[in-house]
Amino acid sequence: MTDRFTESRRLFERAQQSIAGGVNSGIRKMEQPVPLYFARGAGSRLWDVDGNEYLDFQTGQGALLFGHAPTGLADALAAQARLGTHWAAQSELEIDVAERLQSMVPGAERVRFNNSATEVVMSALRLARGLTGKPLVLKFEGHYHGWSDEGLVGFAPPPDKWGTADEPTRLHPSKGIIPEVLDQFVVARWNDPEHLRHRVDQYRGKIAAIIFEPALCNTGCLEPAAGLLATIRELCDREGALMIADETITGFRFGAACAQGYYGFSPDLTIFGKAIGGGVPFAALAGKAKVFDPIIRGEVVHAGTLNANPLCLAASRWCLDEILALGPQHPAGLQRLGQRLIAGLEKLAREYNVPLQAQGPALVFHTTLLKPGAATGPIRDYRDYVQRHDAPRWAHLRRCLLEHGVRAIERGLWFLSLAHSDADIDTALTRATAAFAQHATEWKT
Ligand SMILES: Cc1ncc(COP(=O)(O)O)c(C=O)c1O
Numbered sequence: 022m023t024d025r026f027t028e029s030r031r032l033f034e035r036a037q038q039s040i041a042g043g044v045n046s047g048i049r050k051m052e053q054p055v056p057l058y059f060a061r062g063a064g065s066r067l068w069d070v071d072g073n074e075y076l077d078f079q080t081g082q083g084a085l086l087f088g089h090a091p092t093g094l095a096d097a098l099a100a101q102a103r104l105g106t107h108w109a110a111q112s113e114l115e116i117d118v119a120e121r122l123q124s125m126v127p128g129a130e131r132v133r134f135n136n137s138a139t140e141v142v143m144s145a146l147r148l149a150r151g152l153t154g155k156p157l158v159l160k161f162e163g164h165y166h167g168w169s170d171e172g173l174v175g176f177a178p179p180p181d182k183w184g185t186a187d188e189p190t191r192l193h194p195s196k197g198i199i200p201e202v203l204d205q206f207v208v209a210r211w212n213d214p215e216h217l218r219h220r221v222d223q224y225r226g227k228i229a230a231i232i233f234e235p236a237l238c239n240t241g242c243l244e245p246a247a248g249l250l251a252t253i254r255e256l257c258d259r260e261g262a263l264m265i266a267d268e269t270i271t272g273f274r275f276g277a278a279c280a281q282g283y284y285g286f287s288p289d290l291t292i293f294g295k296a297i298g299g300g301v302p303f304a305a306l307a308g309k310a311k312v313f314d315p316i317i318r319g320e321v322v323h324a325g326t327l328n329a330n331p332l333c334l335a336a337s338r339w340c341l342d343e344i345l346a347l348g349p350q351h352p353a354g355l356q357r358l359g360q361r362l363i364a365g366l367e368k369l370a371r372e373y374n375v376p377l378q379a380q381g382p383a384l385v386f387h388t389t390l391l392k393p394g395a396a397t398g399p400i401r402d403y404r405d406y407v408q409r410h411d412a413p414r415w416a417h418l419r420r421c422l423l424e425h426g427v428r429a430i431e432r433g434l435w436f437l438s439l440a441h442s443d444a445d446i447d448t449a450l451t452r453a454t455a456a457f458a459q460h461a462t463e464w465k466t
Contacts, residue, residue: 026057029070107332152314168195189208217253221256231257245284298336385435389415426452
């Protein structure tokens, strides 16, 4: 492979002397051959410090639904910055954003704002326990709900420790967590309604909430199996538990009414992050009005110096107005582009004999490279994903794509943005042709 990344290498080396490990979020170290340093983004494109240009499908880990540096968003931020960057107090802006959320998402009867989805998940789980008086949260293997002690339980357990199919182990990938946190969780496999029923039955009367990504996007891209979301709703109603949809990725990407509108379900609480701020640190907890009572009464604490920060609110108001202006075109337009990209990648895979399988609703999708001998067909859950996805082979293909100016996510996900055009998809596929050719030549199984 060539080395087009000399300036990024130089900066990464310099960063080691001041930034612990050289990066500010562990996952960024995954980027091969070196974590890249960027100078500028515009629309669907991004330029690194070596002057390389990319068609970007990483899009700020999905936050940039409107692409890089859209003019309207930049103007909204600049105008607000001149009025004030932070008040730690009320503003009409926060009502503007809350009212837009109410109008777009049926379940958003009330909201509270934070600055990251990790925080919002912590609030949601605290609220669920505070409201129900029950101790346990059920979550699904492979689902990611932020990096807190609670959010990472059951995320990426190693195969030798993942427990039986009936009783997945509660594991946390980090040292240093409060060990008792693990006791507060029940882990279930995704996409198996009968197994879910069994897990809830095992802990009857003790479950405060079931939390889930409506389409699992942090381990492959696994849409919910038929009947799964209805089963979660039914079990939550039966148990008096809260159904918590973590729409950090799906929110606004799947339409104005988010994944809950797209799949047709009605959660008690919803977590929003990423696209709600279009790339600024903004996140929200939304839900049914009565669920917020313990916060309103002050029995459950929700706080934060930078909550409802006016810069973030100005950005969010612009983002939500953009979605509202698109009307019923969204998400159909985004999905059509995603489908074109998927079809093109699958065609290249056939031409170059690369065992690539795309999965997901095209608004976001995952490219799995099957391990030698692995069965073809849709991946169902976390374990299936680990058993069939050839991560090193994907890392090689991803690097080839990067070298030819196409940037996907390190773990195989691709995010479309509203800044992508048909011409961008054509260019991406032309570039990808060279990348597949390189991969086919260099990769040795
Ligand atoms: C589904 C989901 N929930 C929560 C989070 C945490 O969001 P943040 O990184 O903004 O804290 C993420 C981040 O990727 C996510 O994908």
